[in-house]
Amino acid sequence: MTDLFIFASATAELAENVLPLGITEGGAWLLRNAWIIPLIPALSFVGILFFGKRMPRQGAELGVAAIGIAFVLAVLTGAAWMDHRDNYHGDEVTQAVIAVDHGDAADHGEGHAPEHPSLAVSNTMTWFQVGGMTISVGVLVDGLAVMMLFVVTLVSLLVHIYSTDYVGGDRRYTHYFAFLSLFSASMLTLVISENTLQLLVAWELVGVCSFALIGHWWEEKPNSDAAMKAFLTNRVGDMGLLVGITVLFFSVGSALPDAFGSFSIATTNTLANSGLLSHTALLVSATCLMAAVMSKSGQFFLHTWLPDAMAGPTPVSALIHAATMVVAGVFMIARLYGVFFEGFSIGGSSINLMAVVGGLTTLVGASLAFVQRDIKKVLAYSTISQLGYMVLALGVGAWTAAVFHLFTHAFFKACLFLGSGSVAHAVHSFDMKSDMGGMRKAMPHTYRTFVIGSIALAGLPPLAGFWSKDEILAGTGGWGLFGGTGGNGAYTGMLIMGMVTAALTAAYMTRVIYLTFFGEFRGHGEIHESGPRIVVPLWILAGLAMVAGLFNLPPGFQLVPESMQERFGHYVEPAAAYFPGISHASPSWSLAIFSTLVVMAGAGSAYWYYFIKVEAAAKASGQSLTELSNGPTSRWPLAKMGHNLLENKYYLDHLYTGIIAEGTKGPLARAVYRFNQQVIDRTVDKVGETAVVSGQFVYDKIDQLLVDGAVNTSGRLASEAGGELRKIQSGKVQSYAAILFAAATVLAGILIVIV
Amino acid sequence: MFLNQFLLLSVALFAIGVYGVLARRNGVMVLMSIELILNAVNINLVSFAAFTENLAGEVFALFVIAVAAAEVGVGLAMIMLLYRNRRNIDLTELDLMKG
Numbered sequence: 015m016t017d018l019f020i021f022a023s024a025t026a027e028l029a030e031n032v033l034p035l036g037i038t039e040g041g042a043w044l045l046r047n048a049w050i051i052p053l054i055p056a057l058s059f060v061g062i063l064f065f066g067k068r069m070p071r072q073g074a075e076l077g078v079a080a081i082g083i084a085f086v087l088a089v090l091t092g093a094a095w096m097d098h099r100d101n102y103h104g105d106e107v108t109q110a111v112i113a114v115d116h117g118d119a120a121d122h123g124e125g126h127a128p129e130h131p132s133l134a135v136s137n138t139m140t141w142f143q144v145g146g147m148t149i150s151v152g153v154l155v156d157g158l159a160v161m162m163l164f165v166v167t168l169v170s171l172l173v174h175i176y177s178t179d180y181v182g183g184d185r186r187y188t189h190y191f192a193f194l195s196l197f198s199a200s201m202l203t204l205v206i207s208e209n210t211l212q213l214l215v216a217w218e219l220v221g222v223c224s225f226a227l228i229g230h231w232w233e234e235k236p237n238s239d240a241a242m243k244a245f246l247t248n249r250v251g252d253m254g255l256l257v258g259i260t261v262l263f264f265s266v267g268s269a270l271p272d273a274f275g276s277f278s279i280a281t282t283n284t285l286a287n288s289g290l291l292s293h294t295a296l297l298v299s300a301t302c303l304m305a306a307v308m309s310k311s312g313q314f315f316l317h318t319w320l321p322d323a324m325a326g327p328t329p330v331s332a333l334i335h336a337a338t339m340v341v342a343g344v345f346m347i348a349r350l351y352g353v354f355f356e357g358f359s360i361g362g363s364s365i366n367l368m369a370v371v372g373g374l375t376t377l378v379g380a381s382l383a384f385v386q387r388d389i390k391k392v393l394a395y396s397t398i399s400q401l402g403y404m405v406l407a408l409g410v411g412a413w414t415a416a417v418f419h420l421f422t423h424a425f426f427k428a429c430l431f432l433g434s435g436s437v438a439h440a441v442h443s444f445d446m447k448s449d450m451g452g453m454r455k456a457m458p459h460t461y462r463t464f465v466i467g468s469i470a471l472a473g474l475p476p477l478a479g480f481w482s483k484d485e486i487l488a489g490t491g492g493w494g495l496f497g498g499t500g501g502n503g504a505y506t507g508m509l510i511m512g513m514v515t516a517a518l519t520a521a522y523m524t525r526v527i528y529l530t531f532f533g534e535f536r537g538h539g540e541i542h543e544s545g546p547r548i549v550v551p552l553w554i555l556a557g558l559a560m561v562a563g564l565f566n567l568p569p570g571f572q573l574v575p576e577s578m579q580e581r582f583g584h585y586v587e588p589a590a591a592y593f594p595g596i597s598h599a600s601p602s603w604s605l606a607i608f609s610t611l612v613v614m615a616g617a618g619s620a621y622w623y624y625f626i627k628v629e630a631a632a633k634a635s636g637q638s639l640t641e642l643s644n645g646p647t648s649r650w651p652l653a654k655m656g657h658n659l660l661e662n663k664y665y666l667d668h669l670y671t672g673i674i675a676e677g678t679k680g681p682l683a684r685a686v687y688r689f690n691q692q693v694i695d696r697t698v699d700k701v702g703e704t705a706v707v708s709g710q711f712v713y714d715k716i717d718q719l720l721v722d723g724a725v726n727t728s729g730r731l732a733s734e735a736g737g738e739l740r741k742i743q744s745g746k747v748q749s750y751a752a753i754l755f756a757a758a759t760v761l762a763g764i765l766i767v768i769v
Numbered sequence: 770m771f772l773n774q775f776l777l778l779s780v781a782l783f784a785i786g787v788y789g790v791l792a793r794r795n796g797v798m799v800l801m802s803i804e805l806i807l808n809a810v811n812i813n814l815v816s817f818a819a820f821t822e823n824l825a826g827e828v829f830a831l832f833v834i835a836v837a838a839a840e841v842g843v844g845l846a847m848i849m850l851l852y853r854n855r856r857n858i859d860l861t862e863l864d865l866m867k868g
């Protein structure tokens with residue numbers, strides 16, 4: 015693919031029909047060689063697989079060391095990127111792509127050319143060549159990739175350390191660490207992918223790791239079922255990914271001279287931004303890719319696998335099913351944003367597929383989180399809801415807000431998951447209603463970190479979740495009360511969905527904290543705080559959950575100097591031709607205050623129900639209660655119906671297995687059977703009868719006379735010749751040697767005579 | 770040059786080796802005779818190498834020595850097993866492959 019590019023030394027020399035891509039082959043060594051970061055855990059995977067069992071700590075030390083080195087490299091790469099963003103002006107190399115058929119192409123491209131572009135660093139090599147076309151593999155390092163490298167390696171490192179305690183003594187301990195390493199390697203490959211094909215490979219690899227780790231304890235049927243469900247649901251979406259990538263490939267090819275396609279992400283995005291790709295093709299591919307996002311990132315209505323995926327070990331849930339893998343879908347949208355932005359016409363609209371999917375997901379997830387007894391399932395639905403937030407933000411054009419939410423969510427959700435694991439480690443159960451309660455005294459560290467994580471998730475200032483959530487709400491542009499907040503359109507519906515979810519989130523987290531840490535202990539045995547390898551990662555994540563929001567203080571936030579505002583947006587959001595020209599919402603004090611009040615109202619009502627009413631009822635009855643015996647569900651039939659609907663997860667699982675799968679199986683199977691009997695069997699019978707008649711003829715005349723005669727004769731000849739030759743086969747090795755030497759002598763004699 | 774004498778020595782060794790392989794009944798002796806044949810070949814290679822002043826022959830002889838060592842290892846292991854199973858190593862009695 016690289017031979018399609020022209021390497022122009024400066025933008026001034028670009029020809030008329032050439033578009034700058036905004037990527038460079040220069041830059042710091044660390045940026046050009048970011049592929050080393052995924053390579054280290056990949057090597058550790060092989061190392062653990064082959065030598066893990068013989069190591070003193072059964073391979074865990076290799077996994078931890080590898081991801082530790084990767085983390086240090088990721089931090090250094092991040093520092094290199096900050097320097098690159100501020101000080102590298104890209105005069106050295108600018109890659110350009112030729113555009114055809116459109117004379118006005120250059121005008122489109124320069125429309126978004128920023129003053130000081132953040133040139134992404136691209137470094138590719140040939141992967142394979144097929145049919146005269148070169149498929150490359152490489153890195154595309156920009157702020158998004160660097161941010162993801164940091165998040166993935168950090169969470170993965172903490173999860174590795176946590177796991178040495180949590181799964182210690184497991185019978186497949188080595189195997190577990192091998193897969194953690196492979197997962198880290200694949201996810202890191204995914205985030206630095208230079209082209210969509212590489213992205214697809216890494217995407218599937220993380221899916222395989224997810225499958226293997228969900229089914230880590232496969233001896234129990236529900237666990238292996240959950241793994242299978244996750245894998246199959248993801249396959250549905252992967253079909254969309256495959257189709258979407260293919261459509262994009264050929265669509266890009268139609269705009270490039272002498273090429274029938276290209277997988278390059280930068281090229282695809284640039285062409286999409288410049289309006290050179292057909293809108294229909296972009297819409298089709300964006301819709302197909304959306305299916306992939308729905309399965310991987312647990313969006314409504316393909317989210318059903320994510321809660322079941324909690325069958326895996328808790329650190330895996332934290333790493334894969336909360337902080338990193340499930341955001342692969344969000345990352346993919348952010349990476350191919352040009353395609354989605356143009357395909358769904360996000361700018362200047364008030365509704366589109368992505369925003370609706372995100373909005374519904376965030377509501378569905380938050381409401382389902384209410385009725386779960388299992389602490390991990392609450393967090394799983396909460397993850398679905400927060401992923402919905404991110405997709406919603408991308409759907410309304412608030413790119414930076416979405417990516418920033420991804421960043422902060424990774425910390426507080428990993429903190430919450432690891433905290434739930436710490437609790438479960440102590441009581442050997444995940445059931446909040448029957449085995450937990452009153453644990454704040456026995457587990458002070460877990461309790462405090464969990465509360466910090468919950469507040470961050472609920473979005474109260476000044477913790478991380480508040481800043482990112484508020485940025486998303488502002489980004490919808492629907493806050494018209496005080497003159498709107500700008501943004502890419504007027505997505506008022508999305509703003510309302512986001513607000514409702516904010517209240518629900520605060521309420522269900524209050525419920526979880528009450529059920530787990532307050533009231534009387536309902537489980538059995540002594541409970542103790544977990545060891546340092548569990549508590550230290552919790553505190554690190556809790557610390558990040560507190561301060562991560564400060565990385566992106568809104569512009570115009572008067573309490574800090576201007577140089578500290580919007581640092582995250584400055585370094586992460588690309589300002590280059592491969593990124594669409596989105597407009598940014600302006601933050602609003604009134605919106606921030608209103609959303610905080612909404613959160614307080616949600617938390618307050620749950621507080622009133624659990625901490626006051628239930629607590630009082632528990633005192634009165636003298637036992638630990640988890641709900642009121644005369645609560646709203648028992649008093650009002652409508653509330654009961656709603657509760658039932660939620661308990662049954664909106665009947666989606668029934669829809670999939672009961673109606674869709676059974677429906678296809680029943681009528682389809684009958685129809686196929688009839689077709690089989692009536693058409694295929696009859697044809698086969700006729701053919702068979704004819705074959706018997708002709709076969710008889712062939713047997714009598716040709717087979718018996720001609721063929722058999724020849725065969726028998728040759729058989730007899732062979733048998734007689736064999737009888738003679740048999741005599742030489744004495745079985746004595748020396749007689750064979752004698753024959754060999756005699757033959758050699760004869761041949762040597764012939765050689766001499768002839769030559 | 771002395772090529773003639775070396776070739777004669779080689780021929781003599783070869784002939785002795787062939788005789789040993791064909792006539793001896795003891796497996797160890799047969800193996801040793803095979804070694805003689807190989808050494809005859811080595812002498813041939815080395816003497817021609819010296820004669821034509823070409824190093825390739827000597828290199829090849831080194832390879833032959835290495836291969837011969839491996840071959841003796843395998844052969845002796847087989848004879849050991851034969852002895853363990855049959856309590857003798859007479860090759861003329863080994864005619865299980867008789868056709």
